[in-house]
Amino acid sequence: MTPRQKRIWMVVGIVGGVGLAATLALQAFQDNLMYFQSPTQVLEQPIAGERSFRLGGLVEPGSVTREPGNLEVRFRITDNVEAIEVSYAGLLPDLFREGQGVIVRGKLGADGLFVAEEVLAKHDENYMPPEVAESLRMPPLIKQVEAGGA
């Protein structure tokens, strides 16, 4: 190959490689975008079926139940207006508590049960994920959250 041909091939290789890389990255980006919804939004315009999304709110007091000895736990996530039933089989984070703000990632079943793959609670008991704080419908609670953030 002449140097000129070599250069052309190199440019072709680089352009092709960059194109492939960009396609892969974009595809991954598309696939991993996850929406956040509050229980009210879920009921208004549900993201049903295959797509995972994140659901956030407070763990409704008194809603956490499990059969003794069973790993699966059920609780309701509420924004103080609506509530969604969630099922999760796994270790709950240390900061998971009734009345605490949490975000769960998973899918909504046709029966209205949200099957969570992951439960996130934040690491400071005074800290509330901003999405959750905003989605709550009861102003005094939001105030309390903001005041607690000091």
Add this chain to the structure above:
Amino acid sequence: MIPELGHFALVLALLLALGQSWFGLLGAARGRVAWMRAAETSVAGQWWLLLLSFAALVWSFVRFDFSVAYVANTSNSLLPLFYRIAAAWGGHEGSLLLWALILASWSAAIVFFSRQMPLPFRSRVLGILGLVSVGFILFLLSTSNPFDRLMPAAPEGRDLNPLLQDFALAVHPPTLYLGYVGLAVPFAFACATLLEGRQEVDWARWARPWTLVAWLCLTVGITLGSWWAYYELGWGGYWFWDPVENASFMPWLMATALVHSLAVTEKRGLFRSWTLLLAVSAFSLSLLGTFLVRSGVLVSVHAFATDPSRGLFILGFLVAVIGGALTLYAWRAPALQAPGGFAPTSREAFLLFNNALLVAAAGLILVGTLYPLFMDALGLGKISVGPPYFGIAFLVPMVPLLLLMVFGMHAAWKYSRLGTAKRPLLMLLPLALLAAVGLILAGYDHFSLAAFAGFGVALWLMGSSLVAPWQRRDRWRSLPAGFWGMTLAHFGVGLFTLGVTGVESYRIERDLSLAPGESATLMGYAFRFDGTREVQGPNYAAVEGSFTVTREGQPVTVLTSQKRLYASGGNPMTEAGIHVSPRRDLFVALGEDLGAGKWSMRLQYKPLIRYVWLGALLMALGGLLATADRRYRVQLRQEEGQPA
């Protein structure tokens, strides 16, 4: 009284920082030696004052002064002395004060160690650093004063977040800050070069050791954070693509690119304006990281309390620094000319690819980190970008980077020549692939193409990094430290790749419900749950679960995991039980009482995970070795003899 002294020292430090930038920049512009000397004196004074200020804060912690709001918020009377000292940077205000102190320390180090630089250049560097310092101290004084008093004093403090009561986390922030703030030094060098319109590339040689030290601190800081998250958060992961982790990782990628491009600029005088731009970008990203962490715009495990005014201040500061530096760049950089060219497979070309790929990785991570913020700001819904995106976005540029690295470190400057390394490299490839197959067959239960490729590349890379020292084995003593540093760091990259491949391909994580006496088996390791008991610690009470681990009937270890409740209240905390060996970690975390005599728990098998951190530490160690290279010091001694 002591806290007021600290506050007062901070105010004086601000004045001296102003003096440092004024005398530094104007003195150099007008060529007044006395002014330039005054800038150096300001640096020294500022350093002592900030040290005094920080000592006053630590003193308030040691003496339980709960009349200081920050002390009352982040410590209490049961906290052991070591963590009371560490608590000084366990919250927002104190960590910023530490930041300012570290910045002053870097400036002082420049005054002390960089005597070979011409006085005007050095004083411009100090002037720029002074401006950054002014910004930070103003930020401290106006929005986050650690010395604010509580009226009346709190009878008891609220405690340091129990998660932070840990050795690795006590040293993680200072190390990380050393790196973050250290990137201000190459930034200042770049700005000074642009201000002066300097055509020589000697600044690249002066900047290299500083950049290396900042880079290695950043490396160690990130590694410590990852290690801590692994054992303390109780999840057993080592990297979460959490926005704040990304905020530290992006500057690291840029700094890595900068370390390499500085080499080209120093040795060959090429990539001049690119190197300058990288230096500016690396520090800009580290400021952006601060903004993301401190302003509370991000949901993250690291987010401290949020306060909009802080966010606004940092945003303004960010715009001023980045905007200012980029304007300067746009104005002055076109005047820089690059001499000569290079062949398509010369060392320059390889380093160019290295830079392009590292910057691409940083860019892809930046997109994923900021995209949700933009969407939210534009009212287009709340979204997040899942960790799998970052995994792929990182892998896409890293695979070609690793492959190019195998050859790149042997390439000659300017010409396309691999020399005597070519044959050993090609011979190493089948060996590495064979070893990868052997590793998989010997260690794991199934074959995975990704693991095969990952192990193969990792082993090839490790082998490649050893080729050069092997070929020069008869003159090891005469090889420069920089050579050994490069070898070690690249070997570390290989080891890191090996670890990541192993743990990502063959880790097993299982959440289970077990009663005492029951067991579960992971990769041949049988974990028997032996039940729980109560344990009393210095400032906590805990339930401790005990597990006997056996393999083919032979005892391996007994692991314990605790669920702790700290006396200061708050939520329970999990302490994981971990058994370490060169081949794998075994990891147990106790969950909660599920009733009916059963407990929930997470059992994990983590193959090769130690090599992830070991590899990263070798990279840092390589950086340290390279910093010790004689030619940086020889330069110093020669010019010390000359009149300044």
